[in-house]
Amino acid sequence: MVNNVKTKLASEHVDFFYGSNQALFDIQMxxxxxxxxxxxxxxxxxxxxxxxxxxxxxxxIPGTHHTGRILFEDDDIYSANTDVVKLRQQVxxxxxxxxxxxxxxxxxxxxxxxxxxxxxxxxxxEIVEKSLKGAALWDEVKDRLHESAMGLSGGxxxxxxxxxxxxxxxxxxxxxxxxxxxxxxxTAHIEELIGELRxxxxxxxxxxxxQQAARVSDYTAFxxxxxxxxxxxxxxxxxxxxxxxxxxxxxxxxx
Amino acid sequence: MNSWRDKLIYIILVGSASTSILIVVLIFVFLGKExxxxxxxxxFSELWHTKWIPVSFKKEIFGILPLMTGTLLVTALATxxxxxxxxxxxxxxxxxxxxxxxxxxxxxxxxxxxVPSVVIGFFGLVVLSPIIKHLFGLNTGLTALxxxxxxxxxxxxxxxxxxxxxxxxxxxxxxxxxxxxGANQLQTIFRIIVPAALPGIIAAIMLGVGRVIGETMAVLMxxxxxxxxxxxxxxxxxTMTATIAAEMGEVAFGSHHYQALFWIGIFLLIMTFLLNLMxxxxxxxYQMR
Numbered sequence: 001m002v003n004n005v006k007t008k009l010a011s012e013h014v015d016f017f018y019g020s021n022q023a024l025f026d027i028q029m030x031x032x033x034x035x036x037x038x039x040x041x042x043x044x045x046x047x048x049x050x051x052x053x054x055x056x057x058x059x060x061i062p063g064t065h066h067t068g069r070i071l072f073e074d075d076d077i078y079s080a081n082t083d084v085v086k087l088r089q090q091v092x093x094x095x096x097x098x099x100x101x102x103x104x105x106x107x108x109x110x111x112x113x114x115x116x117x118x119x120x121x122x123x124x125x126e127i128v129e130k131s132l133k134g135a136a137l138w139d140e141v142k143d144r145l146h147e148s149a150m151g152l153s154g155g156x157x158x159x160x161x162x163x164x165x166x167x168x169x170x171x172x173x174x175x176x177x178x179x180x181x182x183x184x185x186x187t188a189h190i191e192e193l194i195g196e197l198r199x200x201x202x203x204x205x206x207x208x209x210x211q212q213a214a215r216v217s218d219y220t221a222f223x224x225x226x227x228x229x230x231x232x233x234x235x236x237x238x239x240x241x242x243x244x245x246x247x248x249x250x251x252x253x254x255x
Numbered sequence: 256m257n258s259w260r261d262k263l264i265y266i267i268l269v270g271s272a273s274t275s276i277l278i279v280v281l282i283f284v285f286l287g288k289e290x291x292x293x294x295x296x297x298x299f300s301e302l303w304h305t306k307w308i309p310v311s312f313k314k315e316i317f318g319i320l321p322l323m324t325g326t327l328l329v330t331a332l333a334t335x336x337x338x339x340x341x342x343x344x345x346x347x348x349x350x351x352x353x354x355x356x357x358x359x360x361x362x363x364x365x366x367x368x369x370v371p372s373v374v375i376g377f378f379g380l381v382v383l384s385p386i387i388k389h390l391f392g393l394n395t396g397l398t399a400l401x402x403x404x405x406x407x408x409x410x411x412x413x414x415x416x417x418x419x420x421x422x423x424x425x426x427x428x429x430x431x432x433x434x435x436x437g438a439n440q441l442q443t444i445f446r447i448i449v450p451a452a453l454p455g456i457i458a459a460i461m462l463g464v465g466r467v468i469g470e471t472m473a474v475l476m477x478x479x480x481x482x483x484x485x486x487x488x489x490x491x492x493x494t495m496t497a498t499i500a501a502e503m504g505e506v507a508f509g510s511h512h513y514q515a516l517f518w519i520g521i522f523l524l525i526m527t528f529l530l531n532l533m534x535x536x537x538x539x540x541y542q543m544r
Contacts, residue, residue: 055435088437095435099428102451112436115446161432168436 008033008172008202009054014068016049016058023049025226027068031219036194036203038213038234041223042254047206050223051174054204055091056084072172089116092165096177098157100149100164105132105141108149108160112168127167135163136193155186162193173197175205179212191216210250214238222246286524290517297511302518307482307493309502309512317515319522321482325399325492326526329474332403332488333410333467334460340407341414341463342456348415349422350444368412376476379405384477393489397479400488405473410463417462421455422448454538461534468527471496495519 009031016024024046031037039047052058053070056077069076077087089112100108109128110118118124128145132138137159141152149160158178165173175194179187194216197203207213213220214234221231222245230237230246241247248254293299297317304318348360383404384396425448433443449456471494479491480501499516506513 057431057435060431060434085437085439088435093435095428095431097428099426099432101429101432101447111433111438111446115436115438115442164432164436 005032005035007031008073009204010071011050011053012069012071014050014053014066014070016046016053016066017064018061019063023226024066027228029221029228029231031202031204033202034198034200035218036198036205036216037219037221038217039204039206039221039223040208040210040213041229041249043208044225045223046226047223048176051176051204051206052093054172054174055088055093057093059084085116089168090170091172091174092168092170093174094158094161094165094176094178097181098154098161100152100157100160102148102150104146105149105152105160106145108164109167112164116168131163131167132160134166134197135159136189136196137163153186155182155189158182158186158190159193162190162197170201172202172204175203177206177208180208187212210238210252222249224249282524283521286517286521290514290521293511293514293518302515305484307498309506309515315511317511317518319495319515319519321484322493322495322498322519323522324484324486325478325482326468326494326496326523328399328486328488328492329402329406329478329494330464330467332400333406334464336403336407337410337414337463337467338460341411341459342418344411344415345418345422345456345459346444346449349419350440350448364412364415367408368416370409372409372470372472373476375405375408376473379473379477391489395479395491397477397491398489399478399485399492402474402478402492402494403488405477406467406470409470409473410466413466414459414463417459418452418456421452421459424455425451457534457537461530464530465527468523468530469496471500475500495523 007030011027011029014024014027015022027050039051041047049058053066054072054077058064058066066078070078072087072091075082101111103111106128109131110124113124113127118127129138129142132141137156140156141160149157152160158181162173162178179190182190191212194203194205198218205213205217217234219231220234220237222229222237222241222243224245230241230243232242237246238250241250293301301317302319304316305320306316306318307321308316344364348357348364352360379401384398384401386396387393387398387401387404388396429447429451430443433447434440438446474494475497478494478497480493480497481491482493482498483490485492499519502512503516506516
């Protein structure tokens, strides 16, 4: 998209298939480092599928395949010698519906570091505090870290999921409509948080909500029926789109 | 008109739902009625002897303790055997098996669930007990262990199928969240999915234990039916259910022996009741909702 910033992620000629059903057509895209890139488009346009390419979450869906390359710092993440565990440690994900484990808040955060071999209690406590602060949740839950995460409100649960993703110290965060199931106040909270996280992380966010894309992102890509129609700086996409389809979508003529 | 019909439907629904309460109460009343007078004559304490000699020229002894330890020993052994096979099998079928493997495994599990217990008992008598006898160098192959193995065969399909359902009903979101954090498949299974499915798995085990405690035919055929107090798996034992089944047909109606058999029934019922209570305690402890 932009030449003077470092590219963190890129896709080169990516086609994606569910069985014989093609969901993505020749996607070419570059994601700049330490920025927020929004993927917008109507339901079923392939934006979530595209997002899930970057941490290989589509691998767990049987009967899918792809062509083309996905690059993480110039390494093809689908090459045979890629360590998927390592990749997912570096590329974290936050899901549409908050999905904390039915464990305590503390155990939710430490799950990631723990499976990667960290057992030191003191170190884990530090990570919990740091991650929860990073997700702007620390003050609300610091006195009940050992209570069940299921007792938190929807917005708190989603921030816990963000904290859980931060705990393994990723470089990239993939967010799949992270606020779509939340009330306006919690949504504002999450959006504010995204603004802060941009300093340290490269963020890709799928959203249905165009105002949200306009508010939180630096770059925007518009998908339609599996094609990447247009990408550019968010202000340009919303104020001065080059394609007719993009203009129709962002002005609300269809969607 | 409408409210009258609603009321009728309501009554039918409440009635259907409370049938089991009614039946349990009726069973208790019925068992109690037959067993009641044993309390005075020959006396309730007569049940706590360590020997069961219901037919004798001298003095009949109705001690049910050896029957209880027999049931407990066989049940405990069978439970120890069925948990690993049932639960690990369920994990494999639900999480790791390919579609074609599942298509082979599932029918066999269902067939095993449907084999009549007397046929399994036959198998135990002819095949399993000689093996046990030679393997451990015993005088007889009719032991508590033989019975326990057969009971485990019978209970494994139940434990496996119900556990599998529990594992499969764990939301996909937990799985995805774990994988997205870089966990591998086994870590996801043992640290997220199994704990989340634990209430269902415990329920499955309890169903299996319930089947094992209540099972009569197979244990009657292969445990040797020696009423003695022992914790040795290689001893012959006699269970409560086998005693009732074997002796009920020949006992004189209304005799002390007859009443003692009903007391065995009552204690069997109390044991299963306690088991259910325990299961619920365990469930509550592990559920973090």
